Amino acid sequence: MVSYILKRFLSLIPTLFVVSLVVFLVVFLIPGGPATAILGMEATAEELAALNAELGFDRPFLEQYASWLGGVFQGDWGQSYFLDMSVLEAIGEYFGPTLSLAIYAELVSLILAIPMGIIAAYKRGSLVDTAAVSVSLVGIALPGFLLSMFLMLLFSVKLKWLPVAGYRELSEGFGQFIRYLTLPALSLGLVQAAYITRMTRSSMLDVLYMNYIRTVRAKGQKEGIVVLVYGLKNAAPTILTVIGQSFGSLITGTIVTESIFNIPGLGSLTMSAINRRDVFVIQGVVLFVTLLYVVVNLVVDLLYGVVDPRIQLGRND
């Protein structure tokens, strides 16, 4: 098992190298530098060129890349031009809100999707099933930003139950923390729930009509145990994969939601870093997110063995 995990991490090195090279190249090739964001609209060409040169942006590509890569090997991921902190500090600061949001949204989606998926599969062809399938279809088709706007209009502007936007640290109180995160978490979680519901229903359908389920029923087991223990346990690897993908996408794909709800997370950081050409931050965030995605997938792979002992990772025979 340990050697399997080590192998997975070692295989990550070339991936990270290629990703870093491509991202650095793309940022290098895009016109404009941080001077535009610093100096503002009325800066002249000379002023822009002078500041970009002072910041080292006029150096050849390989020189800039080598200098950055050398720093990475020494634990220095570079310094943000705007945030007055190192890239690692920035990631540490902005990751908290994203992780909180992702966990909350994933909880919302799981609490809704798993029961709904199981009930829909159990009552296949019924009104409940049709409703679950239809609602999840709408959820998948609905653009996230539209749902965000709708939720904001309803719960903030009309009902005034929840704040419009913003973020409060956990240290400012759990109640405030949850109140500010609820709308964005719902906006993300409902879309994810739609996807997970469909996949849960589908994988449960695969197992609920298997012979061993029929056998368990014939032995007189209660329906709850048949569905939850024998059915759900065997459908779990597929559902787990979907949850892993969902959590990965929640961590890496919250740019729009974070922008609308003004949450200072990795999505917002990425967006502003691109606009400001804060090159080291872009690099750092992309590498971090790549690493995170791989780790999430690795954890999911390891969990396969927990939910289904027949799966033994790292064994060739």
Place this chain on the structure above:
Amino acid sequence: MKKFFALLLALAMVLSLAACGGSDAPAAEAPKADAPAAEAPKADAPAAAPAAYKDELNVAITANPPTLDVHFSNSNIVGGIGSHIYEPLFAMNQENVPTPVLAESYEVSEDGTVYTIKIRQGVKFHNGQELTADDVVPSMENWLVKSSKATPIAGTTFAKVDDYTITATLPEAYSGALDIMAGNVQFAAIYPKSALDAAGEAGITEFVGTGPYKLAEWKQDQFIHLTKFEEYQQPAGESSGFTGHKEAATPDIYFRVVTDETTRVAGVQTGEYDITEGISLEQYEALTTDPSLTLYTKTGGTLNLFFNTTKGIMAKEEMRDAIMACLNCDDIMMASYINPGLYSLNQGWMNPASATWGSQNSEHYNQNDPAKAKELLAAAGYAGEKILLVTTPDYPAMYNATLVVHAQLVAAGINAEVEQYDFATFMEHRANPDQFSLYITSNSYNILPVTLSVLNPGWAGLDAAEVPAGIAAIKAAATTEEAAAEWQALEEFLYDYGAASVLGHYSDVSATAAGVEGFNYFNFPIYWNVKVPA
């Protein structure tokens, strides 16, 4: 199956609890409990009890400022926030007259080249140091180098006479020198010498000034928290523009970075924010009827079209004249600012309300004459060369105007093409005459014409000798009337030459929650003296 439904019910309860975490509390942040100003009046309190005000002002701003070094950046957000932290020697009062702030008095030598400026004594920086000439001289020197708005007095030398007196020696007499030093964009803020000594490539990093508010915390991309500077020394006179009495009426100001327009508006409607800058023009009409809001409009600057005057077919004056003949400025401004009440048509590069620098329309402006354009195109020998309009959707007004101009050029038979980029790339393109034929930008008003971007050869590459000659004539004018006449001549040259054209004058819109007191939307929104009933 009952367990499933129980689970679903539990979920609903959890979400309801989360949703109602504040029970019936308003969405806005409650004032701090220990703040006396925020206490609700007791039911049996006497009727004459003073009104209670919030001790926290929440302002939604459109972007995170790239820096808080006002010498360095001409961004309005930097200047707007910076004017609460820093103060200059002179600033503009509400009538745009230069008025002492950190200066106590000044004298000008007979030949008009030496300004002897007395500095107010007893003024403290936020770090506790006392303001002296040792801070003023390096600050003014730094501003002279870093601020593009200081260009008209380039070559000025600043020297310490004693701890509270400095001299500014101009290379030549210039009656507008004080206006330049009192300008509000990239203004001549006085920093402590220690902050300047510690400055890096991108300006100062210790944001310390003498203003009524000091920086308490800057949480990047979230908020900038300013708090009342208890040792603030009030300048003389009543509050007027950036001068006179500045009362930190609300002890704490949070400038909250809210990039999404809809969120900003919804935030003021629900009380989350007390004030928002950058109201969407699309929403302006609908919001005017919202009783929970008070809208403020302020003419803010000009929407301008700049030509490439040096490369290719655009180097021909007839070609630029042909494009000018196509323009229907009313259509362009309507597409950009949506409501006729939010723009006006005037060819002047300066504020039309200015008695000195305002202009009347001439035959060059807003011609809307495609037939004349076709004649001029023939005279220019135009053979269908591509005319490239570069723009950025990041600024909707500029983008919409470009699309309308494009349509007007195509209607006149010009092979026009629009290229759109994100803001940083747009800035790169518009700085290179090989990569544009024309572009449109919105530019804030300048106090004096000599600081206009259009006159700067680094802006759109305008290199006609008449421009520096015109600037020199304005600067050398003995009286304001003479200077105004020189400016009218230079402005006429810009249109004759086809260097650029003003398309119209726009208004900025801000909104406050109903009940906000003391808000002054001057050249920037001013938040000292602002109070919000609790």
